[in-house]
Amino acid sequence: MIVFAVATQKGGVGKTSTTVNLGASLALSGARVLIVDLDPQAQAGTAVGVNLTGEDQLARSLGWVLQARLQNMRMDLASVWFDRSDLLEDFEVAGSLHLLACEESTMTAAQDLIHKKGYQSTPVLRRMLLEVQEHFDYVVIDTPPAVSSLSATALAAADYVVTVLEPEYAALKGAAATRGTVAYVKDRTGGECDPQYLGVVVNQSNPPSKWKAQEVNIRNGALDADLAPFRTDVRRDTRISDSFAYGVPAVLRFASHAPGKIYAELMGQILTRMTQPKQKWETPDRIESESAGG
Numbered sequence: 001m002i003v004f005a006v007a008t009q010k011g012g013v014g015k016t017s018t019t020v021n022l023g024a025s026l027a028l029s030g031a032r033v034l035i036v037d038l039d040p041q042a043q044a045g046t047a048v049g050v051n052l053t054g055e056d057q058l059a060r061s062l063g064w065v066l067q068a069r070l071q072n073m074r075m076d077l078a079s080v081w082f083d084r085s086d087l088l089e090d091f092e093v094a095g096s097l098h099l100l101a102c103e104e105s106t107m108t109a110a111q112d113l114i115h116k117k118g119y120q121s122t123p124v125l126r127r128m129l130l131e132v133q134e135h136f137d138y139v140v141i142d143t144p145p146a147v148s149s150l151s152a153t154a155l156a157a158a159d160y161v162v163t164v165l166e167p168e169y170a171a172l173k174g175a176a177a178t179r180g181t182v183a184y185v186k187d188r189t190g191g192e193c194d195p196q197y198l199g200v201v202v203n204q205s206n207p208p209s210k211w212k213a214q215e216v217n218i219r220n221g222a223l224d225a226d227l228a229p230f231r232t233d234v235r236r237d238t239r240i241s242d243s244f245a246y247g248v249p250a251v252l253r254f255a256s257h258a259p260g261k262i263y264a265e266l267m268g269q270i271l272t273r274m275t276q277p278k279q280k281w282e283t284p285d286r287i288e289s290e291s292a293g294g
């Protein structure tokens with residue numbers, strides 16, 4: 001089982017879209033995938049058609065499960081996760097898709113509890129995932145924006161961390177800060193957790209003919225800051241944003257069109273980097289300013 005988290009401090013850049021579509025892409029390739037929604041906004045759940053409401057549903061919130069575990073109660077993840085493999089039924093694949101869903105009030109309480117218990121409690125999710133590792137090939141974690149005890153818990157759970165950037169200056173800073181935070185996790189967890197930074201996905205990008213100075217500067221800036229952008233980026237595409245309303249990731253609604261192809265290509269690059277030393281990672285070429293449009 002490989003666990004990776006999609007994280008950046010900057011809000012609204014595409015963490016959730018990236019998480020659910022990469023997860024769906026892995027499932028389409030035949031893998032057994034668990035998507036973990038660690039953001040109290042619960043958007044990853046929405047994106048795969050699960051919204052927790054009512055008392056009985058709150059008991060299935062990851063927020064509730066984390067609180068219980070932190071108070072030393074035994075928790076069985078298999079009794080709370082949602083099987084969304086029905087989303088794959090139009091495809092002849094052996095993969096599966098599960099979701100650990102969340103809800104705001106229980107997640108906020110979990111966040112406060114982790115904060116109170118301090119950094120040594122952040123491996124809580126990793127320990128729980130390791131207990132169910134025979135069920136999954138990949139776990140993909142969606143994280144909240146901003147620095148919080150929940151984002152620290154997500155990083156501690158991960159073997160690898162992918163960050164996301166949109167072509168705006170503030171996003172570059174958020175991605176760089178996240179990479180910096182990843183480097184501290186091992187020390188802060190007494191060596192128990194050791195996530196590796198794997199690179200940045202440029203999301204909501206424009207076609208090269210429409211690149212303005214800002215987009216060129218950010219692309220070059222990501223290279224200069226050693227953020228290791230992936231060669232494939234994800235264009236601004238309403239098929240990706242509209243899919244939230246259907247509760248079905250764009251990759252599954254448009255599997256043989258651009259969304260399906262782009263995320264499969266990106267996922268391939270992410271998996272390749274997991275097997276390579278950093279010196280071998282392929283990144284895009286630097287853009288010379290005269291080749292930029294507008």
Ligand SMILES: Nc1ncnc2c1ncn2[C@@H]1O[C@H](COP(=O)(O)OP(=O)(O)OP(=O)(O)O)[C@@H](O)[C@H]1O
Binds near residue numbers: 013015039041145241
């Ligand atoms: N490639 C894309 N093309 C078009 N719309 C996109 C794309 N990626 C994300 N969006 C849209 O941008 C908005 C923010 O995306 P998303 O929710 O994935 O970001 P986020 O980083 O998870 O946000 P938050 O920080 O609030 O959790 C959403 O409305 C989403 O549908």
Ligand SMILES: [Mg+2]
Binds near residue numbers: 015016
């Ligand atoms: Mg999100």
